[in-house]
Amino acid sequence: TTGNVTLDPGFVNTASCSSAITFIDGNAGVLQYRGYPIEQLASQATFLETSYLLIYGQLPTADELADFEHKVSDRMLLDERMRELYRMFPRGAHPMQVLSAGIMALGAFNRDNLDPHDDAQVEEATLRLIGSMPTLAAYAYKSSVGEPFMYPQKKLSYVENYLRLSFGTPVAEYEIDPAVVKAFETLFILHADHEQNCSTATVRMVGSSDANIYASMSAGVNALSGPLHGGANQAVLEMLVKLREDGLDAKTFMNQVKDKKSGVKLMGFGHRVYKNYDPRARIIKSHVDELLRNSSKSNALLDLALELEDTALSDEYFIERKLYPNVDFYTGLIYEAMGFPANYFTALFALGRLPGWIAQWREEHADPKRKIGRPRQIYIGETERDYVPITER
Ligand code: SDX
Numbered sequence: 001t002t003g004n005v006t007l008d009p010g011f012v013n014t015a016s017c018s019s020a021i022t023f024i025d026g027n028a029g030v031l032q033y034r035g036y037p038i039e040q041l042a043s044q045a046t047f048l049e050t051s052y053l054l055i056y057g058q059l060p061t062a063d064e065l066a067d068f069e070h071k072v073s074d075r076m077l078l079d080e081r082m083r084e085l086y087r088m089f090p091r092g093a094h095p096m097q098v099l100s101a102g103i104m105a106l107g108a109f110n111r112d113n114l115d116p117h118d119d120a121q122v123e124e125a126t127l128r129l130i131g132s133m134p135t136l137a138a139y140a141y142k143s144s145v146g147e148p149f150m151y152p153q154k155k156l157s158y159v160e161n162y163l164r165l166s167f168g169t170p171v172a173e174y175e176i177d178p179a180v181v182k183a184f185e186t187l188f189i190l191h192a193d194h195e196q197n198c199s200t201a202t203v204r205m206v207g208s209s210d211a212n213i214y215a216s217m218s219a220g221v222n223a224l225s226g227p228l229h230g231g232a233n234q235a236v237l238e239m240l241v242k243l244r245e246d247g248l249d250a251k252t253f254m255n256q257v258k259d260k261k262s263g264v265k266l267m268g269f270g271h272r273v274y275k276n277y278d279p280r281a282r283i284i285k286s287h288v289d290e291l292l293r294n295s296s297k298s299n300a301l302l303d304l305a306l307e308l309e310d311t312a313l314s315d316e317y318f319i320e321r322k323l324y325p326n327v328d329f330y331t332g333l334i335y336e337a338m339g340f341p342a343n344y345f346t347a348l349f350a351l352g353r354l355p356g357w358i359a360q361w362r363e364e365h366a367d368p369k370r371k372i373g374r375p376r377q378i379y380i381g382e383t384e385r386d387y388v389p390i391t392e393r
Helices: 009-014 038-044 047-056 062-073 082-087 095-108 119-145 158-167 178-191 198-207 213-224 232-246 250-258 279-291 296-313 316-320 328-337 342-366
Strands: 022-025 030-033
Touching: 030 038, 030 047, 030 279, 038 178, 038 279, 047 062, 047 119, 047 158, 047 178, 047 342, 062 119, 062 158, 082 095, 082 119, 095 119, 095 213, 095 342, 119 158, 119 213, 119 342, 158 178, 178 279, 178 328, 178 342, 198 213, 198 342, 213 342, 232 296, 232 328, 232 342, 250 296, 250 316, 279 328, 296 316, 296 328, 328 342
Parallel strands: none
Antiparallel strands: 022 030
């Protein structure tokens, strides 16, 4: 038994590690960061405050938070030569490819904080990554739309800076909308960590070889890019747009999903751990109405998404398989209504997930008994046999 639950032996055998960062009860739909319910953090905390909690283990005092914000803000500006990296990508490069390369390049410009066993270097790299990620992500967007890059401004908050870096231009200042800032604070908090998901497990695995933190974070971006994982937010919007273009109604589409041979999935539904409503999806859904108020296109897609959810939640196929909306089902509608293109949504997921990856990577390195990750296998190949010369094959 650990603090919250009694683990059955089967669970212990499959657990890849023990961790004190995030607790999920998949059957009850519970998610807590360092013991704090996600509902309370999403409604009362800021994203940097939550990042501090995940990384250092406790909610910061006002002075600690101000100091953290100041250090992060001092590290939002990239080395000017990094702009050349963005210029060499073709316009159609996927933002996750650009973001992954950008993080590796950041490590190349920060060779004095690569040692995973030097606490001061790990701390500097932590602040550098948290500070630079909004700029790296915004530049991945700007280079994909061919707009000039902006510079961060110390007078703005973390999320305000990110939105201005993304949507501001030298000829038109970005109007900071407090409702949009609050929405992104909430969305980034909801994405900040999720125990040993595919990308976090990748970050820990890469980190376990003593690869530096930048290489580990870049690996996390690559794992997250898959449509079965973080790429699902893009896939959900593409699914909704195609349904609307093809004029397919929810019932007909659901029959395709239930026909295994079609290979069609209801993207944004189902989860390895949640066999109940994803608590993050519930919170996002509660915001979606207010945020889509000015976007008629997104409202039409929202109506379709709500119809798909209602249809699925009353259908035996989904009920018996315990398939519910997950974090990705509604996020794409909000991102699209805010003006981001669908292929950029997963970069927003990565921006939110970064503090969790860092916290998990640091936890991996803090364990004195840690060993390099080395999963074993069940061999199902050929039994031993002798070599046959090519002339006799
Ligand atoms: C994220 O792990 C995390 O924590 C991830 C994440 C995070 O914060 O890091 O929460 C973020 O990745 C959320 C998931 C985003 N992906 C999608 O929305 C893609 C669509 N979902 C599916 O691909 C699927 O549900 C997965 C990948 C999420 C989970 O896959 P599993 O573990 O194989 O699903 P399962 O074992 O629970 O499936 C049980 C049954 C199977 O059918 P049967 O073989 O029993 O007949 O349900 C079916 C599956 O085929 N099924 C679906 C389905 N998801 C599962 N059928 C149709 N549509 C779906 N979406």
